[in-house]
Amino acid sequence: MADEERWTEVDHYYAGLLAPADPALEAALEASREAGLPPINVAPNQGKLLQLLARLQGARAILEIGTLGGYSTIWLARALPAGGRLVSLEVEAKHAKVARANLARAGLSDRAEVRLGPALDSLAALVAEGAGPFDLVFVDADKESIPEYFAWALKLTRVGSLVIVDNVVRGGAIADPDSRDPSIVGLRRFNEIVAVEPRVTAAAIQTVGAKGYDGLAIVLVTGD
Numbered sequence: 725m726a727d728e729e730r731w732t733e734v735d736h737y738y739a740g741l742l743a744p745a746d747p748a749l750e751a752a753l754e755a756s757r758e759a760g761l762p763p764i765n766v767a768p769n770q771g772k773l774l775q776l777l778a779r780l781q782g783a784r785a786i787l788e789i790g791t792l793g794g795y796s797t798i799w800l801a802r803a804l805p806a807g808g809r810l811v812s813l814e815v816e817a818k819h820a821k822v823a824r825a826n827l828a829r830a831g832l833s834d835r836a837e838v839r840l841g842p843a844l845d846s847l848a849a850l851v852a853e854g855a856g857p858f859d860l861v862f863v864d865a866d867k868e869s870i871p872e873y874f875a876w877a878l879k880l881t882r883v884g885s886l887v888i889v890d891n892v893v894r895g896g897a898i899a900d901p902d903s904r905d906p907s908i909v910g911l912r913r914f915n916e917i918v919a920v921e922p923r924v925t926a927a928a929i930q931t932v933g934a935k936g937y938d939g940l941a942i943v944l945v946t947g948d
């Protein structure tokens with residue numbers, strides 16, 4: 725059996741047991757597929773992990789950068805207690821529309837909001853409005869801008885907040901110091917910033933599964 729096949733099998737095994745198919749999540753993926761969105765949502769077990777982290781965090785305010793069809797958004801929004809809020813930022817009008825419909829179908833429109841526009845603009849607007857602090861930020865948009873997203877995330881969080889960054893391994897490409905892929909350049913710049921940023925402490929792990937070989941960074945805000 726090829727490695728990828730085995731990873732997928734194990735993903736399905738664990739997702740089946742611990743993150744089983746659910747009508748709203750299934751419908752969100754189906755509607756995203758039908759609308760032609762790329763299948764780059766988190767895997768079910770990654771969605772469940774995000775949800776657990778949000779619950780562990782006692783998150784009442786969640787910020788997501790990169791909505792796509794709202795699949796990860798649903799996992800995260802379901803972690804919110806009564807009165808909790810999630811804001812998700814998306815630049816593509818079509819993605820935002822699909823995501824809003826998916827959130828409505830999941831019964832989450834009262835607590836999850838999709839803001840359309842380039843995330844850097846929306847982040848500046850959130851700071852200007854005095855939004856936050858967010859207890860958890862999930863960074864999952866374009867990888868080139870991750871250093872800037874992280875800088876905004878620090879302005880919008882508090883001591884004890886988590887910043888979770890998706891796709892930090894990219895099939896291993898992250899380890900190539902000579903890469904000229906803008907995503908890798910952005911991710912490596914982000915890693916170098918985190919490494920010396922005194923206000924945070926972080927870990928990054930490699931993951932394999934139905935979505936291939938990638939990874940996740942978890943950054944804890946420890947100081948102002």
Ligand code: SAH
Binds near residue numbers: 765
């Ligand atoms: N979090 C989603 C997947 C997000 S895919 C999930 O797991 O279900 C990345 C998304 O980021 C895409 O929808 C893409 O349109 C969006 N994106 C890319 N560049 C962006 C930008 N500059 N501002 C806001 N969103 C952006």
Ligand code: DHB
Binds near residue numbers: 766865890891
């Ligand atoms: C891509 C983006 C993602 O956020 C992801 O989880 C997987 C792939 C991409 O742009 O290829």
Ligand code: MG
Binds near residue numbers: 765766891
């Ligand atoms: Mg991702």
